[in-house]
Amino acid sequence: MKGIVAERHWPCFAAALLQIHMWLRSPLSLCSVPPRAVMLLRSDSMFQAELHSQKMLLVQFFTPRCGQCMRLAPEFEEAAIRLAGVGVLVKVDCTATAKICRTYKIATYPTLKLFRRGAEAGTYQGSFTAASIVRYIRKQTMPNSQEIRSLEQLENFLKDTDASTVGFFADRRSPNLHKFLKAESALEIYRFAYTSVPELLQRQGIDTEGIVLFRPPHLHNKFEDGAVTFKGPFSVARIKKFIQKNISGLCPVMTLENREQLREKDLMLAFYNVDYTKNPRGTSYWRNRIMMVAKKFRGAGETLSYAIANRQEFWFELPDYGMQSGSGELPDVVIRTTEGHKYVMREAFTRDGTALERFLQQYFNGKLKRYFRSQPVPEENAGPVQVIVADNFNNVVNNRDKDVMINFFAPWCGLCKSLEPKYRELAEKLIHDPHVVIVQMDATANDVPPPYDVTGFPTIYFVPMQSKHAPKLYEGDWRVNDLLSYIERKSSYQLVLTAGERRRTEEL
Structure with a gap:
C-alpha cells in the first residue's frame, strides 16, 4: 500500500x-x-x-x-x-x-x-x-521546445538538474524537426530544445540532423555515458521510445515527481543521505558502488531497474519494509516488483559492493524470501469478526475448509466506520456456521497479497473454498441483508444461521 x-x-x-x-x-x-x-x-x-x-x-x-x-x-x-x-x-x-x-x-x-x-x-x-x-x-504557458541560438545558451540549458533532450537540425524546415516536436508534445514532462546553428552541430559530430539526450552534469560517472545519441530512422514513436528508455539512466535519483514512472518496472531502491547540494561526494560515492554492481548484472542480461532515494524525503515509505527513519551512512536496500512483491537486504552494505552483489544474485536466482509488512498476530480473536494480519492471512483466508468474506479497511476511513456495525451484525448471524468465516484486515498496516486489488476503502472480497486463487470482489450494497444474500448465493454449503435469524427467514 x-x-x-x-x-x-x-x-x-x-x-x-x-x-x-x-x-x-x-x-x-x-x-x-x-x-x-x-x-x-x-x-x-x-x-x-x-x-x-x-x-x-x-x-x-x-x-x-x-x-x-x-x-x-x-x-x-x-x-x-x-x-x-x-x-x-x-x-x-x-x-x-x-x-x-x-x-x-x-x-x-x-x-x-x-x-x-x-x-x-x-x-x-x-x-x-x-x-x-x-x-x-x-x-x-511556455513555448514548446526552446530554440538554442548559441553555445552559451546550450551550455546553460544543459546545466539543469534534469536530463535534457536536444534536436540538432541543419535545416529548420526539416520534416524530422516536425517529428521531434510532435514527440516533445507527447512527453511534456521532460525538457526539450532544438538548434540549427552549424557550430553546435559540428561540436556534436552531426552532419545534418540528430538527437542527443544529455544526462544532468551532477549525475555524470564512469559507468555510463553522459550523453546518448538517437540512431536509426526518425519517427515520432521511435523518438518517444528512445527518450523513455534512456531518460532515467542506469541509476536515477527517485523524487516525488518521478516515483510513479520509476515504479512501472521492477525496481531496486537504495535509501540513504542523497543530497547533491549538501553532500555531493557522499551521494556520488554510494551511487557509484550501486552502479558498479548494477552494470555487472545488466551486462549478464538480468532485468531490474535501479534508483537511489533520500531517506529523509521518503521517510513515510520505510515502514513498508520494516525500517525506521534514521541518519545512518550506509544505504538501506530493497526491491519492489510491479506485482507488489518486496525484498529487503538484511546484510549491511559493504564498500566493495559484495553484500549488494550477493543480495541481487539471490534475487535473480529466486532464493530471496519475500517481505510482508504485518501487524502482530492477535493473541485473541473472540469477536464475531475475526481480525487477521499479513502473517496469518494465508492460514485463514486460503483455508480450503472455509468460505471467507474479507473486508480490507483503513482506520481513518469514514465509510469503513459506517460499515463496521453492519459487518459485525453480519458476522453475528453466521457465527455458528462451520463453513463460513467473516474477517477484516487493516490494509494500511499490513501488506495485501495478490491477486487482491485494494484501491479504495472499504474493499470487500468473497473467497470460496475451491477458488482461493480467484477471490470475488463484492460490489453490492452494504446493507446486512444484501451482504447475507450475496454469501448465500456464493457459498459452498447451505448457510447455518443463528436461531433468531432462522426464525426470521422462515417467517419471510
Whole structure:
C-alpha cells in the first residue's frame, strides 16, 4: 500500500497550511471559512460554463471510492493553490456526472485532462504529486521546445538538474524537426530544445540532423555515458521510445515527481543521505558502488531497474519494509516488483559492493524470501469478526475448509466506520456456521497479497473454498441483508444461521 497513511496525511497537511496562509491574509478571514481551491463541477451545465470561460483548464475525473483519487485529492488542492492565476483546476465526479465522463471516454480513475479554450489538449501522464502537476501546467504557458541560438545558451540549458533532450537540425524546415516536436508534445514532462546553428552541430559530430539526450552534469560517472545519441530512422514513436528508455539512466535519483514512472518496472531502491547540494561526494560515492554492481548484472542480461532515494524525503515509505527513519551512512536496500512483491537486504552494505552483489544474485536466482509488512498476530480473536494480519492471512483466508468474506479497511476511513456495525451484525448471524468465516484486515498496516486489488476503502472480497486463487470482489450494497444474500448465493454449503435469524427467514 506504499505507506498510504503517511502519504495521505503529509500532502493534506501541506495543502492545509497553504490554504490557511491564504485565508488568514484575506480581510474576510474572521467571518468566513477557508475556500476550496478546486471547484467540483456538479452538472453538465457547470462543466460547459467553466470549460468555455477558461483559457486553460485541468480537469480531474474521479470517483469517491477510488483510493488513488483519495490520495490525489490533497495534492490536487495544493497544486491549485500554487497555480492561482496561471491555470484553473477543477474536479468531475464520474458517479454523479456520468455523461461527461462518457463523452471523454474516461476508463480509469483518476484521469487528468487538459483543455485550452474549450478544446481537449491532452491527458496528463505525470506523477500524482502537487510538484509534478504544477510543473506540467507551468510548462503549458511556455513555448514548446526552446530554440538554442548559441553555445552559451546550450551550455546553460544543459546545466539543469534534469536530463535534457536536444534536436540538432541543419535545416529548420526539416520534416524530422516536425517529428521531434510532435514527440516533445507527447512527453511534456521532460525538457526539450532544438538548434540549427552549424557550430553546435559540428561540436556534436552531426552532419545534418540528430538527437542527443544529455544526462544532468551532477549525475555524470564512469559507468555510463553522459550523453546518448538517437540512431536509426526518425519517427515520432521511435523518438518517444528512445527518450523513455534512456531518460532515467542506469541509476536515477527517485523524487516525488518521478516515483510513479520509476515504479512501472521492477525496481531496486537504495535509501540513504542523497543530497547533491549538501553532500555531493557522499551521494556520488554510494551511487557509484550501486552502479558498479548494477552494470555487472545488466551486462549478464538480468532485468531490474535501479534508483537511489533520500531517506529523509521518503521517510513515510520505510515502514513498508520494516525500517525506521534514521541518519545512518550506509544505504538501506530493497526491491519492489510491479506485482507488489518486496525484498529487503538484511546484510549491511559493504564498500566493495559484495553484500549488494550477493543480495541481487539471490534475487535473480529466486532464493530471496519475500517481505510482508504485518501487524502482530492477535493473541485473541473472540469477536464475531475475526481480525487477521499479513502473517496469518494465508492460514485463514486460503483455508480450503472455509468460505471467507474479507473486508480490507483503513482506520481513518469514514465509510469503513459506517460499515463496521453492519459487518459485525453480519458476522453475528453466521457465527455458528462451520463453513463460513467473516474477517477484516487493516490494509494500511499490513501488506495485501495478490491477486487482491485494494484501491479504495472499504474493499470487500468473497473467497470460496475451491477458488482461493480467484477471490470475488463484492460490489453490492452494504446493507446486512444484501451482504447475507450475496454469501448465500456464493457459498459452498447451505448457510447455518443463528436461531433468531432462522426464525426470521422462515417467517419471510
